[in-house]
Each structure stands twice: as structure tokens, then as C-alpha cells.
């Protein structure tokens with residue numbers, strides 16, 4: 001059971017399985033079913049966003065506060081929060097349940113472009129509260145810019161991502177949505193976080209993956225990272241930043257996919 005489950009996750013994320021093992025077996029995939037059907041999942045996401053909402057006034061008022069390690073002397077900067085997109089702002093569980101294996105970015109792009117986005121429960125209420133309090137909301141996603149044949153736009157995924165967020169109830173624009181592949185940005189999100197921190201005091205990070213908070217969390221290292229992450233390293237990072245969880249850093253559950261799969265022992 002355990003090895004079959006891990007194999008399925010490998011198929012989902014790495015696209016490295018044979019045709020036979022690519023067959024989707026929902027009976028094995030408790031994570032997908034839990035996100036799709038459990039009442040506990042939206043209860044948890046609402047809990048996380050409610051906790052973040054309650055903390056907004058405290059972090060806005062404390063001019064010495066930043067959620068980005070190393071950001072100091074930011075008291076004169078406008079205040080911002082950074083949210084991830086997939087499984088943080090919008091749900092892709094229906095894509096995860098139905099797409100034909102193996103995974104490819106164009107498949108997700110095609111699905112998101114043709115499907116009205118579903119918000120993660122609690123997200124819109126949080127963003128509305130943050131915006132009403134004068135906080136700028138940035139979305140940092142690793143959806144990649146990829147050329148589509150016959151389309152002149154070098155990053156058509158940018159507008160489809162803005163559209164998805166709008167469908168989830170939040171209006172945003174090109175200046176506040178940052179994709180992988182734009183402006184030379186790679187999948188290492190800390191580069192984009194640090195860029196935002198040059199112009200804004202970032203009071204919260206919200207995501208569903210360690211990559212949304214901590215640098216260098218994948219087996220494959222993207223610059224400026226130079227070393228592969230391991231299971232032990234990732235746990236050490238959670239412990240190192242123990243004081244930040246629920247205190248400026250708000251993480252949502254995602255048992256379906258993520259950087260954690262890159263270090264799962266095979």
C-alpha cells in the first residue's frame with residue numbers, strides 16, 4: 001500500500017511512470033479525496049485565514065515587524081502580504097482528480113483557462129480585510145511562463161492567472177502577480193520575495209508549500225541555491241523558524257503535490 005501510494009505521487013509530480021502505472025487509482029489517493037470531499041479541509045483553510053486576519057492590525061501597527069527574514073529598517077515602506085496561488089488562493093483539486101497522466105504545465109494551463117476557478121475557503125475574506133486595511137497583496141506563483149504556439153504573448157499564463165484570481169473573487173493586476181519565468185525569475189521564490197521586500201514591508205507569507213516561506217526546499221536546486229534539499233533539511237527549517245508559524249507565516253495543507261514530493265524516498 002505504502003509503495004503504491006508513493007508511486008502514484010511520483011506519477012503525479014514527476015511524470016516518470018509507465019503507461020500502466022499512470023492509470024489514476026482514486027482508491028489509493030487519500031490526499032485528493034480528502035481535499036475534494038472532507039469538511040475538515042475547508043475548516044482548516046478557514047481557520048488559517050481567520051488567524052491571519054486577526055493578526056493584521058498587530059503586524060500593520062508594529063513598524064519593526066517583517067515576515068521576511070533579514071528585512072530590517074522597513075518602517076517607512078508600504079505594507080504588503082504575499083500569497084501563493086495554487087492551493088492557497090485557488091483550488092486545483094478537480095484538475096488533480098481528472099487530468100490525464102503524466103503532469104505537464106500546459107495541461108494545467110489549459111484546464112485553468114477553460115474552468116472557472118474555485119477559491120480556497122477563507123482566502124477572499126482575508127484579502128478583502130487586508131485590502132481594506134491598506135495592505136498591498138502580491139501573488140507569487142510557480143506557474144511558469146510558457147510560449148503557446150500561435151500566441152504572440154510570451155507569457156499568456158500571466159493573464160490566465162490574473163483571471164483565475166478574479167474568478168475566485170479577488171481583483172488584481174499584472175504588477176501584483178509574479179510568475180516563474182518572468183523577468184528571468186526561476187522557481188526559487190525567495191528571489192521574488194526579496195524583491196518585494198525592497199519596496200514593501202512584508203508582514204505575512206501565506207502558502208501551501210515550504211517553498212512559499214523558506215529558500216532551497218527542493219531536491220533540485222535553483223539559483224541562488226546550490227544544494228539539494230533533503231527530508232532532514234526541510235524538517236530542520238521548520239524547526240529553525242518555529243517562532244514564525246502562525247505568527248506571520250500561515251501554511252495551508254496540500255497532500256496532493258508540492259516540493260515535499262521531490263525528497264520522498266523511493
Ligand SMILES: [Mg+2]
Pocket residue numbers: 084085086087088207208209
Ligand atoms: Mg501552491
